[in-house]
Amino acid sequence: MSDTFDVIVIGSGPAGYVCAIRAAQLGLKVGCVEKWATLGGTCLNIGCIPSKALLQSSEEFEKTKHALADHGVVVDGVKLDLARMQARKGEVVNANTKGVEFLFRKNKVTWLKGAGRIVAAGTVGVGGTAYATKNIIIASGSESVPLSGVTVDEKQIVTSTGALELEKVPGHLVVIGGGVIGLELASVWRRLGAEVTVIEFLDRIVPGMDTEVATAFQRVLKKQGIKFRLGMKVTGATTADTGVTVSVEPVKGGAVETIAADVVLLSIGRRPYTEGLGLEDVGVALDDHKRVKVDSHYATNIPGIYAIGDVIAGPMLAHKGEDEGVAVAEILAGQVGHVNYNVIPNVVYTWPEVASVGRSEEELKAEGVAYTVGKFPFTANGRARAMGDTDGFVKILADKATDRVLGAHILGPDAGTLIAELVTAMEFGASAEDVARTCHAHPTLSEAVKEAALAVEGRALHI
Ligand SMILES: Cc1cc2nc3c(=O)[nH]c(=O)nc-3n(C[C@H](O)[C@H](O)[C@H](O)COP(=O)(O)OP(=O)(O)OC[C@H]3O[C@@H](n4cnc5c(N)ncnc54)[C@H](O)[C@@H]3O)c2cc1C
Numbered sequence: 001m002s003d004t005f006d007v008i009v010i011g012s013g014p015a016g017y018v019c020a021i022r023a024a025q026l027g028l029k030v031g032c033v034e035k036w037a038t039l040g041g042t043c044l045n046i047g048c049i050p051s052k053a054l055l056q057s058s059e060e061f062e063k064t065k066h067a068l069a070d071h072g073v074v075v076d077g078v079k080l081d082l083a084r085m086q087a088r089k090g091e092v093v094n095a096n097t098k099g100v101e102f103l104f105r106k107n108k109v110t111w112l113k114g115a116g117r118i119v120a121a122g123t124v125g126v127g128g129t130a131y132a133t134k135n136i137i138i139a140s141g142s143e144s145v146p147l148s149g150v151t152v153d154e155k156q157i158v159t160s161t162g163a164l165e166l167e168k169v170p171g172h173l174v175v176i177g178g179g180v181i182g183l184e185l186a187s188v189w190r191r192l193g194a195e196v197t198v199i200e201f202l203d204r205i206v207p208g209m210d211t212e213v214a215t216a217f218q219r220v221l222k223k224q225g226i227k228f229r230l231g232m233k234v235t236g237a238t239t240a241d242t243g244v245t246v247s248v249e250p251v252k253g254g255a256v257e258t259i260a261a262d263v264v265l266l267s268i269g270r271r272p273y274t275e276g277l278g279l280e281d282v283g284v285a286l287d288d289h290k291r292v293k294v295d296s297h298y299a300t301n302i303p304g305i306y307a308i309g310d311v312i313a314g315p316m317l318a319h320k321g322e323d324e325g326v327a328v329a330e331i332l333a334g335q336v337g338h339v340n341y342n343v344i345p346n347v348v349y350t351w352p353e354v355a356s357v358g359r360s361e362e363e364l365k366a367e368g369v370a371y372t373v374g375k376f377p378f379t380a381n382g383r384a385r386a387m388g389d390t391d392g393f394v395k396i397l398a399d400k401a402t403d404r405v406l407g408a409h410i411l412g413p414d415a416g417t418l419i420a421e422l423v424t425a426m427e428f429g430a431s432a433e434d435v436a437r438t439c440h441a442h443p444t445l446s447e448a449v450k451e452a453a454l455a456v457e458g459r460a461l462h463i
Helices: 014-025 041-046 048-071 082-107 180-191 211-223 318-332 361-367 382-387 415-427 432-436 447-456
Strands: 004-010 030-034 110-113 116-120 123-126 129-138 142-144 172-176 195-200 227-230 232-240 243-250 257-261 263-266 270-272 305-307 346-348 353-358 371-377 393-399 405-412
Touching: 004 014, 004 116, 004 318, 014 030, 014 041, 014 082, 014 318, 030 123, 041 048, 041 082, 048 082, 048 180, 082 110, 110 123, 116 129, 172 180, 172 243, 172 257, 180 195, 180 211, 180 263, 180 346, 195 232, 195 257, 211 227, 211 353, 211 361, 211 393, 211 405, 243 263, 346 415, 353 415, 361 371, 361 405, 371 447, 382 447, 393 432, 393 447, 405 415, 405 447, 415 432, 415 447, 432 447
Parallel strands: 004 030, 004 129, 030 110, 129 305, 172 195, 172 263, 195 227
Antiparallel strands: 116 123, 123 129, 142 270, 232 243, 243 257, 346 353, 353 405, 371 393, 393 405
């Protein structure tokens, strides 16, 4: 046996590294096992951060090429330097992963380098060394869901990981799956010049999102040039030197069709990753979706073993995992850790962005809750007009009897930042009137939030 720890966290993604830092802040002796060469997990290395770096760069490119002239800024000879764009993305990732290393040193968290295996409750093996620990936290994250008949080579048929690394803009990119990750990467490559076709099994994009918002979102993406084939299922993809041939057929039945692509992005979702952890040997129970089963305190069925992040139930989002990391660290330190799952925001970082929190209209209807809707379009917001970013609207759903905000959905410029106000409002149990009576600076995009809150009572001022 080597060192003894109070807590060993397996995985250094946003759930794991945040948990490690919080536990160390609370005076616990913490080790964090990570098998990759850098800390930060999917989010920092191959997820949130590199995708947002490319979204930002591609947005700058598109703006310079197409939108600035409208502002009277004429730029001739705009060219793409994809190698530089990719190098910049690498620098952004590096700064973030190194940042986590710094935070580990600052908080005296020991990085146990290598793959971790739970030998028994109280013992974690890493590269031939067994470490004793009072508590183990599984934060091993998730991986892309495979599709039968579509073999990923990360060159011609890629997951999001390969799609973030392309060295050439594909002539035609076919995206399998109209979810958040697929649409963000579709936007990146369309802006850089690819023709993009999104193939989706369902008859709508972004499943789970408020339908009115999803429909408006699809319209905007279509206007930007992305083609959609909804209600279609991919049955196979074959690669050749000349490209990829994708076979599709209508979900409802009908003729098989082939689509020629240069690159195919498989993005039909993610699934929990538990390989090599030794869970079967220790007897840690999984649920029907192969997620680690936990109670409301993140405890598994084996005393002393906990789990957080993408590997357990709930939305696969970095901030959800971070909050669970903080909660379980506080629970282990004898405090009252807690996550309010009713107010976890969800953002799609396209442009315009889409952001939501709480219930959709469909959910409220299904739950039989009487509600009122307040909506306000960005076309009527002065700042959005000044920016030239008027696509979209703010929609607030409030309880008909109490006026309490039950859900909020925004399609529009900087929606991901705007939603924070409504997340805070919901966390504090605010009514739509509370939001409407709060002073909002003029001229800001946030006035559209205030106006939507006013519209709940039918008294928006600027429309
Ligand atoms: C392209 C893309 C874009 C995304 N964009 C966003 C976004 O904008 N916003 C958002 O909220 N979410 C986004 N996500 C989702 C987000 O990345 C995940 O929800 C988040 O990373 C989950 O955190 P986690 O800590 O649970 O696991 P992960 O980040 O997956 O980290 C798990 C870590 O555990 C390590 N590990 C696993 N098993 C072992 C073992 N046995 N021993 C040692 N180490 C091990 C892995 O190497 C990995 O580093 C995106 C995902 C992708 C793929």
